[in-house]
Amino acid sequence: MSARRSRFRHANLRVGAVLVALVVGLALLSFVWTPYPPSELDIPHKLRPPSAAHWLGTDSLGRDIVSLLIAGSRVSIAVGVIAVGIGVVVGVVLGLVAAVRRGWVEELVMRLSDFTFAFPALLSAIMLTAIYGPGLVTSIVAIGIFNIPVFARITRASALVVRAREFVTAARALGKSEWRITIEHVLPNIAAILIVQATIQFALAILAEAALSYLGLGTQPPTPSWGRMLNEAQQQLFQAPQLAVYPGVAIALTVLGLNLLGDGLRDVFDPRLVRRELRAQPVAS
Amino acid sequence: MPHHKKHRRCAGARAISFFLFKRFASLLLTLLAASVVVFTVLDVLPGNAAEVMLGESATAESVAALSARLGLDRPPLVRYLDWAKGLATGELGTSIAYDTPIAQLVGERLVVTVPLALMAMALTTALAFTLGLFAAARHGSAGDVGVMSASQVGIALPNFWFAILLIWLFAVKLRWFSAGGFPGWSAADGGGAGPALRALVLPALALAVVQAAILARIVRSAVLDVLREDFVRTARAKGQSPRGVLWGHVLRNAMVPVLTIMGLQFANLLTGTVVIEQVFSLPGLGRLVFQAIANRDLPVVRNVVMLLAAMVVVINFIVDVLYVVIDPRLRTRGRTT
Numbered sequence: 001m002s003a004r005r006s007r008f009r010h011a012n013l014r015v016g017a018v019l020v021a022l023v024v025g026l027a028l029l030s031f032v033w034t035p036y037p038p039s040e041l042d043i044p045h046k047l048r049p050p051s052a053a054h055w056l057g058t059d060s061l062g063r064d065i066v067s068l069l070i071a072g073s074r075v076s077i078a079v080g081v082i083a084v085g086i087g088v089v090v091g092v093v094l095g096l097v098a099a100v101r102r103g104w105v106e107e108l109v110m111r112l113s114d115f116t117f118a119f120p121a122l123l124s125a126i127m128l129t130a131i132y133g134p135g136l137v138t139s140i141v142a143i144g145i146f147n148i149p150v151f152a153r154i155t156r157a158s159a160l161v162v163r164a165r166e167f168v169t170a171a172r173a174l175g176k177s178e179w180r181i182t183i184e185h186v187l188p189n190i191a192a193i194l195i196v197q198a199t200i201q202f203a204l205a206i207l208a209e210a211a212l213s214y215l216g217l218g219t220q221p222p223t224p225s226w227g228r229m230l231n232e233a234q235q236q237l238f239q240a241p242q243l244a245v246y247p248g249v250a251i252a253l254t255v256l257g258l259n260l261l262g263d264g265l266r267d268v269f270d271p272r273l274v275r276r277e278l279r280a281q282p283v284a285s
Numbered sequence: 286m287p288h289h290k291k292h293r294r295c296a297g298a299r300a301i302s303f304f305l306f307k308r309f310a311s312l313l314l315t316l317l318a319a320s321v322v323v324f325t326v327l328d329v330l331p332g333n334a335a336e337v338m339l340g341e342s343a344t345a346e347s348v349a350a351l352s353a354r355l356g357l358d359r360p361p362l363v364r365y366l367d368w369a370k371g372l373a374t375g376e377l378g379t380s381i382a383y384d385t386p387i388a389q390l391v392g393e394r395l396v397v398t399v400p401l402a403l404m405a406m407a408l409t410t411a412l413a414f415t416l417g418l419f420a421a422a423r424h425g426s427a428g429d430v431g432v433m434s435a436s437q438v439g440i441a442l443p444n445f446w447f448a449i450l451l452i453w454l455f456a457v458k459l460r461w462f463s464a465g466g467f468p469g470w471s472a473a474d475g476g477g478a479g480p481a482l483r484a485l486v487l488p489a490l491a492l493a494v495v496q497a498a499i500l501a502r503i504v505r506s507a508v509l510d511v512l513r514e515d516f517v518r519t520a521r522a523k524g525q526s527p528r529g530v531l532w533g534h535v536l537r538n539a540m541v542p543v544l545t546i547m548g549l550q551f552a553n554l555l556t557g558t559v560v561i562e563q564v565f566s567l568p569g570l571g572r573l574v575f576q577a578i579a580n581r582d583l584p585v586v587r588n589v590v591m592l593l594a595a596m597v598v599v600i601n602f603i604v605d606v607l608y609v610v611i612d613p614r615l616r617t618r619g620r621t622t
Contacts, residue, residue, distance in 0.1 A: 117601070118319050118594045122556045127326045130578050130586045131337060203441070210443050211560050215575070234449050234564070237464075241453050248446035256441035 013264025019257025023250075026070050027077040036064035038071035039222040047240045056246055059229075060236050065243070069250055071224040075136070076254065079209040079218075080202045082140050087147020088198055094148070095155025096186070099163060100178050109156070113149035121146040121208045125217045139218035143208045147201055154197050158190040192269035199262035203255045210251050226251050301609055312602045319594045320372065324365050327587040333357065338381060338581040351381075355584070368587075377588045382580035387588050390573060397467055398562070398569035401485050401492070402554045408493035409500055409550065416497070417504025418531075424509060432501065439498025444557055448491035448564040455487060462487050465566035488565045492557050496550045503546045507539035514538070540611050548604030552597040559593070 030038075035055070042062030050057045056065035098109040125142035132138060162168065163186060171181045212218035213227025221228065226247040233243035331337045335351040352358055356367070371377050377387035420432040456464035467484050468476030511517060512535060520530045559571030566572070570589055577585035 115315055115318055118315060118598045119322075120552065120556045120597065122559060123590055123593055126559075126574055126578065126586065127323070127590055130327060130581070130583060131331050207443050211445060214443075214445050215560060215563055230443075230446055230449060234452075237449065237453055237457055241457065244446070244449045244453065248443065248450070251443050251446065252438070252441045255443075256438060259437065259441060 010264065010267075012260045013268060016257050016260030016262070016264050019253055020261050023073050023254045023257065024077060027073040030070045030074045034064075034067040034070050036067045038063065038067040038224045040064075047236070047243075049242075057240075057242065059232065059243055060240070065246055068224045068229055069226070069246060072226045072229060072247065073250065073254075075213075075219050075223060075225040076206050076209055076251070079136065079140055079143065080205040083143035083205045083209075084147055084198050084201045086140070086144030087151045087201060088194065091148045091151025091153075092155045092187075092194065094152040095157075096159055096182055098152070098156040099159035099186075100182055106156070109152060113152045116145065116149040119146070122211070125212050129217045134217045134220060136219050136223070139209050139212045142212070143205050146208075147205070150201060151194070151197065154193060155190065158193050159186050162186045162189045192265075196262050196266045196269065199258055199265060203258035203262070206251065206254055206258070304609060305606065308602060308605050312598065315598050316595055319598065320369055320591060321365070323587055323591045323594065324361075324368060327583055327590070328364060328368075329361050331583075334583050338583055340581065355381075372588075372591065378584050380577075380582055380585050382577065382582040382585070387585055390585065391570070391588065391592060394568060394570045394573045396470060397485075397567050398555075398558050398571065400481075401488055401558050401561070401567070401569065402551070404482075404485055404489040405492035405496070405554050405558070406547075406551055408489055409496040409554070410547070412493060412497035413500030413504055416501040418508060420501070420505045421508040421512070429505075432505070436498040436501050439495055440502075442495050442498075444491050444495045445560050445564050447494060448488065448561055451487045451491055452564070465564070467567050484565075484567070488558075488561045488567060491564070492554055492561055496554060496557075500543070500546055500550060503543055504539070507542045508535055511535045511538045537611065541608060544604055544607055544611065548600055551600050555593060555596050555600075 040063065042058065044062065045054075045058055046060055046062040048054055048058040048062075054064050054066070056069070058064055059068065094109050094113075098106040121139075121142045124145050125138055128138045128142055159182070163181075168181055168185055171185055172178075176184070209218055209225070210227035210230070213225040214231045215227075216231070219225035219228060229247040230244060233240075233247065236243055328334055333348065333352065335348045335355060335357055336343065339347055339351060356364060359367075368378075375388050377391065379385065380387050380390055383390060416432050416436070420429040423429045452464050455462045463484065468474070468480040470476055470478060470481045517530060517534055520534050521527075525533070558569060559574065561567075562569040562571035563575065570593065574586055574589040576582075577589065
């Protein structure tokens, strides 16, 4: 890789890291400070243009847009962290069990993973909402369920590659148990791939959460969320089209940041070797 | 034909048949499992589905009446078998809210959702192949970097937001299209093929742009991978025209990874239509299911969710079968899996 290209790639990482740090920083800031209380209604000052008092203006209920955006980042980040967390914890355990036990356990885990792909987050959310009603928990569970097979598959495939390496054979020859080898040798060696995948899934989770909130299946009022802001903005599209711009830009920048961070991390960790070996494997499942 | 070639072809045909049989059996099993999950979540888990549908304020008499009407007093297994039989025969029961056969409701909505998804997929493919091939042909140039940067931004866009922006530009500002609604396919109802297709243009574009951004990157990298292969160099050395090499060798070989993503994308598009139909107020499956949720019409929710899940599963099946058609190497692999 040329020096110029390498610099360009690290630029991806830097831009991504800055964008993600900014959003996470705003989400943390929202716990202690927002310019105005985000749910405070001020009908006499509704649909105001940007000013010194309200940097991005106010919405149809007079709420301060900047405060809503800052508070909305909290929901996006929280849903992303928890939903991807569910996927990582359950998926990695299942993937490792499949890679270690092989046989019918592996077959069962892989078939279950295939099967779960039949239920995109939206379908799970529709089913859960029909029974338990809409809400934050519904979106977290729906997005989390969809993340499980993603991590189960990637963990199993990467773990199989690592388990075929000489140092694992050496550890086995030293009498270490399979589970100890998995924890001490396999997991650290697949961590980089998992971190990159988690970053990408985080971006997808934020898009999914925004869509579910837009549809009214996710976060409910008065909790501010970017998806709901877009739903409300659409109703004011003729009078105040700018309201539809800000939350969309916030979502797009966050997702762009996470995608760039994922690409950048992939280059830094360079798991290409493992990926190349994965591709060379005769049958993936 | 030499004997060994004939023998190899027979073995190949056997491998394909075995692969197709195995894949078809797995399709049926997945559909069966999906129906069990949908039924369990929407019929068994709620305890008494009639209570969920009528809400907390319902009287015991009304719950009992609805339970009897829906046959909820029968054991779950009997109810499941009854529903599964209905799925196979198209007898999906009656909607509680509309008092109309569910099959009829679904049929009326499918004529919006399916054309929208197909139109979006066609647009996605056209956009992605144009951009992907353009970028691959100019690998490393400003055009390539431009396409890649634009696609990076495209991937980050929420499709429903892009849809709102399209409405603002083309419906509010330019007034070229309506902001939503669907006139219907029949001229007798005040619609027709022209107006109906016109109503689907912006929704299809909103769905396609984001998916095309993803697919263009896959097309580009798949084409670049194949361009580095020896057989491409050989074809060039034999004096085949660049166009002939592209269509005869490169695209065919690049299609395997591209098809994988297209299959996943079509499934994404189907669920994406559910969201985009809300943005444009299109009377498709998405709106049907959301109205059903609002009306607590669980039989409709159950059937629509099952239909969408089945579509996703069937699309994946079709993609797997197409692999075998496109990549002969997978035919022999079919024997070992």
